[in-house]
Amino acid sequence: MELAYSIAVVIPTYNRKNLLQLLLDQLGRQETGPFSLEIVVIVDGSTDGTLDLLCERYPTVHVVVGSGNWWFTKSVNEGIRYVRHHLTSSHILIMNDDSYVDPDYLRKLVAAHQRGGEGGILGSLSVTYEQPARITFGGTRQTIRWSMQTINYLEPFEPYEPGRYSGLHPTECLNGRGTLVPVPVFDRIGLLDERRFPQYGSDDDLALTAKAAGVPVLISWDAVVYDRVSLTAAGTAYLKPPFAIFIKSFFNLYSINSIHKTIHFYRKHGLPVLWPLSVGLFVVATFRAYLWKYRRLNTAQ
Structure with a gap:
């Protein structure tokens, strides 16, 4: 099988050793497809034994150690820089350390990216890990520029029914969980904006910046990432x-x-x-x- 995609999964983490371990094990059990996989974990100030875990149980995982004050966006950028300087990956997949993915996730994601055009950015359908499963993000039809309000395809937190949602859809926003980006896109538009958006907002900014530069931005409803929404920001x-x-x-x-x-x-x-x-x-x-x-x-x- 020709490996058309060499994917580097970039995972920032902070004191979520057990959840990170679950995600790494899930990535290790992915169904085969036309892709190879490298994993880059950015450990930004963790004090829960994450580095020991990676050293002992995951010796093939690439580790980048942060200063403890990188937050999400700079951590992702440092992971991308590592990939560009040390690996030969054609695509970067941005993942959260608390996400859950099924064994067919990468196969579906790559198949969707091939259908949508290999030069574009592709996001994943986000569903709650907590039960009953609900959709947290399925892409946006439009951003109304005068008010900056978004019109969603799917109502946030509507019940998720497997098999009901399918296909590729243009989107003007992304949520960062399960975002596949060809490496040349970063050469074209730059990395994530860590100065303006150190923790939140850099994913939506990436989507709008890419679209303005003529890069297609799509979301796949077949490739699902399950989010632990109870662990998100306290003020949500x-x-x-x-x-x-x-x-x-x-x-x-x-x-x-x-x-x-x-x-x-x-x-x-x-x-x-x-x-x-x-x-x-x-x-x-x-x-x-x-x-x-x-x-x-x-x-x-």
């Missing part, structure tokens, strides 16, 4: 955090609700004159989600 509306934590999340540079991140994102991709309005709408929508939209949603495992 659907986790229903205490109100004080929710408020503080707007002023935390590394929060999903970060005003700093949102201002940078809307100034970069929205309409120049209207970005303050867009930020205001974001705050209103986030409060609405917290106070009403997700109040009855059970995200516990």
